[in-house]
Amino acid sequence: MKKGLIWLSILAVLLLTACAPVVPTTSGSTTSTTRQTTAVATTATTAATTPASSTTATTEAVRLPPVEANPPNTRYEPFFAGQTRAAGTETTTSYTVTVLAENLASPWAVTALPDGRLVITEKAGVIRIATTDGRLSPPIGGLPAVDSRSQGGLLDIAPAPDFAVSRMLYMTLAEKTGRGSLTAVARGRLADDETRLEDAEIIWRAVPDYDNGMHFGSRLVFDPQGFLFVSTGERSDLATRPMAQQLDNGYGKVVRITADGQPAPGNPFIGEANVLPEIYSYGHRNVQGLAIHPLTGDLWMSEMGPRGGDELNLILPGRNYGWPVISYGIEYSGQPIPGAITAREGMEQPVYYWDPVLAPSGMAFYPGSQIPEWENNLFIGGLRGQHIARLVITDGRVAAEERLLASENQRFRDVAAGPDGALYAVTDQGRLYRIGPEA
Ligand SMILES: [Ca+2]
Numbered sequence: 072m073k074k075g076l077i078w079l080s081i082l083a084v085l086l087l088t089a090c091a092p093v094v095p096t097t098s099g100s101t102t103s104t105t106r107q108t109t110a111v112a113t114t115a116t117t118a119a120t121t122p123a124s125s126t127t128a129t130t131e132a133v134r135l136p137p138v139e140a141n142p143p144n145t146r147y148e149p150f151f152a153g154q155t156r157a158a159g160t161e162t163t164t165s166y167t168v169t170v171l172a173e174n175l176a177s178p179w180a181v182t183a184l185p186d187g188r189l190v191i192t193e194k195a196g197v198i199r200i201a202t203t204d205g206r207l208s209p210p211i212g213g214l215p216a217v218d219s220r221s222q223g224g225l226l227d228i229a230p231a232p233d234f235a236v237s238r239m240l241y242m243t244l245a246e247k248t249g250r251g252s253l254t255a256v257a258r259g260r261l262a263d264d265e266t267r268l269e270d271a272e273i274i275w276r277a278v279p280d281y282d283n284g285m286h287f288g289s290r291l292v293f294d295p296q297g298f299l300f301v302s303t304g305e306r307s308d309l310a311t312r313p314m315a316q317q318l319d320n321g322y323g324k325v326v327r328i329t330a331d332g333q334p335a336p337g338n339p340f341i342g343e344a345n346v347l348p349e350i351y352s353y354g355h356r357n358v359q360g361l362a363i364h365p366l367t368g369d370l371w372m373s374e375m376g377p378r379g380g381d382e383l384n385l386i387l388p389g390r391n392y393g394w395p396v397i398s399y400g401i402e403y404s405g406q407p408i409p410g411a412i413t414a415r416e417g418m419e420q421p422v423y424y425w426d427p428v429l430a431p432s433g434m435a436f437y438p439g440s441q442i443p444e445w446e447n448n449l450f451i452g453g454l455r456g457q458h459i460a461r462l463v464i465t466d467g468r469v470a471a472e473e474r475l476l477a478s479e480n481q482r483f484r485d486v487a488a489g490p491d492g493a494l495y496a497v498t499d500q501g502r503l504y505r506i507g508p509e510a
Pocket of ligand 1: 392420421
């Protein structure tokens with residue numbers, strides 16, 4: 072009886088702690104000014120959630136109802152249990168959320184350099200380097216011209232695997248062409264004084280060009296062999312959508328190229344007639360996130376779908392991911408997707424989908440162990456969803472989901488993991504966040 076009471080009290084304490092609201096408890100404010108941007112650092116510490124009972128395993132999953140409680144847009148049935156609205160979970164290890172800067176101009180990508188500093192792209196065609204305490208460099212010049220209309224501009228960025236020696240940076244961008252624009256991959260060497268890119272050049276183009284400002288993708292990520300995965304979009308229009316199902320063009324694809332922009336050896340369609348040998352997977356709508364799983368080396372992707380059809384996919388070579396034939400969404404107008412069904416033989420099902428809308432963007436796995444329950448979890452920036460989705464992935468399925476930073480009211484455009492065990496995120500409103508253990 073006595074023993075039972077003690078356990079009840081422990082349970083009550085744990086429940087109370089778990090339910091404690093996330094309240095900014097401190098706000099130290101330091102200001103540092105660069106030539107272009109004022110960096111404001113404010114620190115908000117999540118409520119101390121470390122249970123008093125130190126023997127409680129912090130990695131034990133907290134299982135809660137699904138984070139999504141609103142009615143879906145469609146009555147489609149998922150293909151398998153847990154394909155949407157997985158169990159909810161909650162981080163119990165305490166962590167800090169810091170706004171490192173808040174005057175970035177439409178930042179699109181953030182990624183860590185080997186020395187721990189961050190490289191950030193701004194949509195209009197600017198690269199900056201940020202220190203982890205939020206000091207921003209002036210714009211780095213020497214980039215190819217970008218078409219920054221609508222969804223275009225300077226998009227993703229990744230340092231070469233040998234960046235410490237080569238100083239090479241790889242970027243995706245919407246390149247202005249004679250007839251419109253297309254998604255392109257550029258590279259250049261970061262000058263020793265970090266004021267400009269040297270010898271910047273375009274090494275790959277998602278042909279053909281097209282005259283609108285929509286659905287360029289795109290992300291790029293190096294695989295463990297040093298080849299580059301690049302994602303694109305299908306340029307949105309009803310006329311261009313079907314090109315995602317055709318293998319003679321660069322729309323709605325993941326391609327795998329060498330660091331010089333050539334088809335990577337081992338690609339699935341090499342040698343076939345009328346096929347771009349760069350193609351790795353196809354049938355995509357607008358791929359806004361790519362990340363390699365730290366343990367398995369698998370390629371994961373977030374794909375901006377129609378309303379209710381945002382997807383998480385596990386990418387395998389040569390596979391067809393279905394757009395615009397299968398989808399769990401409807402048109403943003405409210406009309407059904409023409410002829411749409413949710414499943415077809417020979418087309419891959421998403422691992423997970425969101426209905427209503429997350430509007431997933433850039434994403435990263437957390438490879439560290441500083442926050443134990445985050446190890447190898449996937450963190451996806453939500454634009455319309457205005458939070459970061461934390462996904463616990465087990466055996467290729469989503470086991471649990473949590474919404475982070477939902478009270479910030481920011482459109483999260485990209486998330487990166489730093490070597491210091493923190494996550495970094497940029498938002499459309501211009502903020503750079505650090506999320507992680509005490510610095
Ligand atoms: Ca799909």
